[in-house]
Amino acid sequence: MRGATHAKWAACAAAVALAATACGSGDSGSGSGSSDGGAVLSSSWGDPQNPLEPANTNEVQGGKVLDMIFRSLKKYNPETGKAEDMLAEKIDTTDSQNFTITVKSGWTFSNGEKVTAKSFVDAWNYGASLKNNQKNAYFFGYIDGYDKTHPEDGSKQSADTLSGLKVTGEQTFTVKLNQKFSTFPDTLGYPAYAPLPQAFFNDHASWLQKPVGNGPYTIDSYTKGSQMALKKWDAYPGPDKAQNGGVTLKVYTDNNTAYTDLLAGNLDLVDDVPAAQLKNAKADLGDRYINTPAGIIQTLAFPFYDKKWNAAGMEKVRTGLSRAINRDQITETIFQKTRTPATDWTSPVLGKEGGFQDGLCGDACDYDPAAAKKLIQEGGGLPGGQIKITYNADTGSHKQWVDAVCNSINNALDNDKACVGNPVGTFADFRSQITAKKMSGPFRAGWQMDYPLIQNFLQPLYYTNASSNDGKWSNKDFDKLVNEANAETDTTKAVEKFQAAEKVVRDNMAAIPLWYQNGSAGYSERLSNVKLNPFSVPVYNEIKVG
Amino acid sequence: MGRYVVRRLLQMIPVFIGSTLLIFLMVDVMGDPIAGLCGDKQCDAATSAQLKKEFGLDKPVWQQYLTYMGHVFTGDFGTAFNGQKVTELMATSFPVTIRLTIVAILIEIVIGITLGVITGLKRGRPVDTSVLLLTLVVISVPTFVTGLLLQLLLGVQWGWIKPSVSTEAGFGELLVPGLVLASVSLAYVTRLTRTSIAENRRSDYVRTAVAKGLPRQRVIVRHLLRNSLIPVVTFIGTDIGALMGGAIVTERIFNIHGVGYQLYQGILRQNTQTVVGFVTVLVLVFLVANLLVDLLYAVLDPRIRYA
Numbered sequence: 061m062r063g064a065t066h067a068k069w070a071a072c073a074a075a076v077a078l079a080a081t082a083c084g085s086g087d088s089g090s091g092s093g094s095s096d097g098g099a100v101l102s103s104s105w106g107d108p109q110n111p112l113e114p115a116n117t118n119e120v121q122g123g124k125v126l127d128m129i130f131r132s133l134k135k136y137n138p139e140t141g142k143a144e145d146m147l148a149e150k151i152d153t154t155d156s157q158n159f160t161i162t163v164k165s166g167w168t169f170s171n172g173e174k175v176t177a178k179s180f181v182d183a184w185n186y187g188a189s190l191k192n193n194q195k196n197a198y199f200f201g202y203i204d205g206y207d208k209t210h211p212e213d214g215s216k217q218s219a220d221t222l223s224g225l226k227v228t229g230e231q232t233f234t235v236k237l238n239q240k241f242s243t244f245p246d247t248l249g250y251p252a253y254a255p256l257p258q259a260f261f262n263d264h265a266s267w268l269q270k271p272v273g274n275g276p277y278t279i280d281s282y283t284k285g286s287q288m289a290l291k292k293w294d295a296y297p298g299p300d301k302a303q304n305g306g307v308t309l310k311v312y313t314d315n316n317t318a319y320t321d322l323l324a325g326n327l328d329l330v331d332d333v334p335a336a337q338l339k340n341a342k343a344d345l346g347d348r349y350i351n352t353p354a355g356i357i358q359t360l361a362f363p364f365y366d367k368k369w370n371a372a373g374m375e376k377v378r379t380g381l382s383r384a385i386n387r388d389q390i391t392e393t394i395f396q397k398t399r400t401p402a403t404d405w406t407s408p409v410l411g412k413e414g415g416f417q418d419g420l421c422g423d424a425c426d427y428d429p430a431a432a433k434k435l436i437q438e439g440g441g442l443p444g445g446q447i448k449i450t451y452n453a454d455t456g457s458h459k460q461w462v463d464a465v466c467n468s469i470n471n472a473l474d475n476d477k478a479c480v481g482n483p484v485g486t487f488a489d490f491r492s493q494i495t496a497k498k499m500s501g502p503f504r505a506g507w508q509m510d511y512p513l514i515q516n517f518l519q520p521l522y523y524t525n526a527s528s529n530d531g532k533w534s535n536k537d538f539d540k541l542v543n544e545a546n547a548e549t550d551t552t553k554a555v556e557k558f559q560a561a562e563k564v565v566r567d568n569m570a571a572i573p574l575w576y577q578n579g580s581a582g583y584s585e586r587l588s589n590v591k592l593n594p595f596s597v598p599v600y601n602e603i604k605v606g
Numbered sequence: 607m608g609r610y611v612v613r614r615l616l617q618m619i620p621v622f623i624g625s626t627l628l629i630f631l632m633v634d635v636m637g638d639p640i641a642g643l644c645g646d647k648q649c650d651a652a653t654s655a656q657l658k659k660e661f662g663l664d665k666p667v668w669q670q671y672l673t674y675m676g677h678v679f680t681g682d683f684g685t686a687f688n689g690q691k692v693t694e695l696m697a698t699s700f701p702v703t704i705r706l707t708i709v710a711i712l713i714e715i716v717i718g719i720t721l722g723v724i725t726g727l728k729r730g731r732p733v734d735t736s737v738l739l740l741t742l743v744v745i746s747v748p749t750f751v752t753g754l755l756l757q758l759l760l761g762v763q764w765g766w767i768k769p770s771v772s773t774e775a776g777f778g779e780l781l782v783p784g785l786v787l788a789s790v791s792l793a794y795v796t797r798l799t800r801t802s803i804a805e806n807r808r809s810d811y812v813r814t815a816v817a818k819g820l821p822r823q824r825v826i827v828r829h830l831l832r833n834s835l836i837p838v839v840t841f842i843g844t845d846i847g848a849l850m851g852g853a854i855v856t857e858r859i860f861n862i863h864g865v866g867y868q869l870y871q872g873i874l875r876q877n878t879q880t881v882v883g884f885v886t887v888l889v890l891v892f893l894v895a896n897l898l899v900d901l902l903y904a905v906l907d908p909r910i911r912y913a
Contacts, residue, residue: 108688284688310773311861317860494641
């Protein structure tokens with residue numbers, strides 16, 4: 061018997077030790093705030109996919125950081141989305157093609173270097189140069205000489221700098237575009253256009269370890285893949301100083317864990333409430349749950365390179381499919397109203413003035429099974445008798461809504477096999493199939509705006525051979541209207557032209573608009589004044605702690 | 607003994623080459639990884655061509671594999687898409703996962719073997735039946751359920767632990783995740799020990815030991831347990847590799863930035879360098895653990911000799 065008692069005792073001891081240490085580690089680390097500069101808040105983050113450089117960051121997670129440590133010529137108002145002058149003293153043009161930009165003086169980078177016209181010109185030249193592999197290089201494509209620094213066919217570049225950029229003084233430089241582009245100044249709030257300090261060019265590797273910018277925050281420490289501690293920069297010269305002592309961004313593999321941490325009081329801010337928790341978020345968080353429109357639209361794109369989808373009369377089939385989708389029901393049951401049924405091809409965050417037009421899609425976006433069936437029959441029926449909607453199954457809840465969309469179409473057409481989902485394992489594979497033009501039917505297309513302009517919702521997606529025209533749709537009328545709109549110096553008239561172009565998209569149903577996406581966030585009781593900007597990124601510098 | 611070890615080490619080479627080649631091919635089949643780097647937009651042709659060249663993706667697979675293996679032997683595991691060296695990723699994530707594995711293995715050994723001995727000695731009694739039932743429950747419930755449940759109860763409802771593990775990931779924080787990770791193997795260890803003990807209890811040498819009048823504890827620990835541990839050690843040994851590679855679910859639930867997390871990111875981003883690099887190391891761990899297990903047999907049972 062003695063042995064057994066002994067073993068029993070050991071087991072108990074192990075259990076006790078386990079519980080004790082577990083208790084010990086349960087202390088919350090809320091006392092991290094400093095007394096002088098205000099308390100620090102913690103926020104969920106995802107591991108940036110690319111190195112953190114302004115012209116190399118094209119996803120939200122890296123963009124979040126750039127937004128905190130950089131200020132550009134323009135900044136988008138977190139409420140209205142309007143482009144407002146930040147470092148730009150003035151941007152002059154007489155012909156919408158040649159711009160003279162004056163940079164405000166008195167700004168510095170956090171390492172003490174002055175922000176001059178050269179800081180911008182050097183940064184843009186770096187971004188445009190092919191040898192630097194910058195993924196946002198195409199943003200500089202409007203500037204004269206881009207084809208020399210970034211030859212499209214990948215051949216040897218014949219210039220290192222853009223001929224369209226000239227430093228004309230300490231704080232002034234000129235930009236010559238290769239085409240008229242009236243809203244060009246409004247694009248300059250995009251992170252790719254941020255200025256870079258000389259330190260970036262002197263020691264690139266160490267800059268990447270700990271980026272230095274000119275925004276309201278500086279990077280205190282950065283452990284790649286796990287967390288970044290940002291501190292308020294006390295000497296920040298701008299008007300939008302940080303209202304808190306700093307932000308600690310913690311990398312989460314799973315936003316469910318981040319949400320759990322928020323509920324347990326271990327995290328202050330989650331800027332992406334997981335789909336599975338949307339139902340509970342209101343009850344769990346009450347007023348501390350935010351659900352506001354963002355500049356994101358989901359559409360179904362078509363492979364116009366496939367003869368079947370480009371035949372005459374197919375626009376009727378596409379419109380018919382659009383009418384067969386019950387957007388109201390899907391956004392309510394699957395997305396818990398964090399999506400709004402789309403009625404045009406832009407986003408509500410643009411506002412009426414900016415070009416959003418509620419109901420531009422008209423009947424074509426109204427659910428009407430009978431009309432849908434009729435239209436599809438008139439158009440010659442579904443190609444091959446069945447459509448497959450391709451999507452990536454690794455992230456988001458794409459499977460759920462694609463199945464729901466198919467269900468809706470099947471019901472409308474009284475045919476169980478009219479529509480099926482076609483999942484692709486990873487996002488990378490999904491993208492490579494799209495790039496290789498392997499789509500045989502409609503596919504998921506999401507568009508998150510780069511800057512709040514109607515131009516950004518139309519030109520990159522539907523202009524002939526545009527960068528994100530994945531379906532390779534091409535229409536002369538549309539292209540002509542977009543060119544006219546870009547040449548228009550008067551903003552109101554430019555927007556009208558863009559809307560006319562959007563009507564061409566509608567009449568051809570170049571892509572089926574599904575819904576506008578909201579940004580969703582939740583925060584702890586310690587925080588106040590939390591909001592999301594039109595890019596669905598928290599406005600960190602305005603958050604108050606305590 | 608020495609010859610045996612050398613032979614085993616030599617055997618590892620084909621296994622190593624085969625497994626890395628397989629992983630290499632599998633990741634390659636998934637398609638063009640560069641396409642996913644530009645988000646929902648398309649990378650412009652020139653930049654993606656340039657990137658492909660930089661990562662060596664423009665060459666045929668066999669050539670990529672040869673270059674890669676050549677680099678591996680010099681300790682260069684390549685660069686991940688975010689610009690970090692894969693060796694750097696390993697240096698940050700392996701210590702975390704090793705700590706987690708140590709916690710899990712210790713839990714398996716301490717709790718599993720103890721419970722196994724108790725139940726083996728009291729076969730058929732209420733203690734035995736209840737522990738058996740308990741292990742059955744543990745085996746049948748998937749790890750992610752146990753993990754999420756413990757996280758919710760201990761982390762949110764009762765507030766005993768933090769629901770997620772911090773960047774430092776100390777031993778204390780890893781206790782609950784370690785328990786979750788160990789749970790299924792723990793049940794197997796208990797059952798294996800129990801059966802083995804119950805069987806050997808009736809063997810001649812135990813009867814002899816008891817007849818000699820040895821103290822009960824000495825009989826159990828030195829005679830009974832030592833001989834019963836061979837299957838258990840085999841299991842635990844192979845489990846080391848399985849735990850390290852299989853921590854993906856547990857690491858995700860508790861937000862531990864270990865090997866599972868890096869592998870998951872690597873697969874999602876189709877980053878050949880990361881995936882193959884990590885798997886290569888895991889294969890090595892597996893092989894070495896197996897070798898150690900085989901060598902341990904001789905320690906436990908001197909009748910086993912190696913030729």
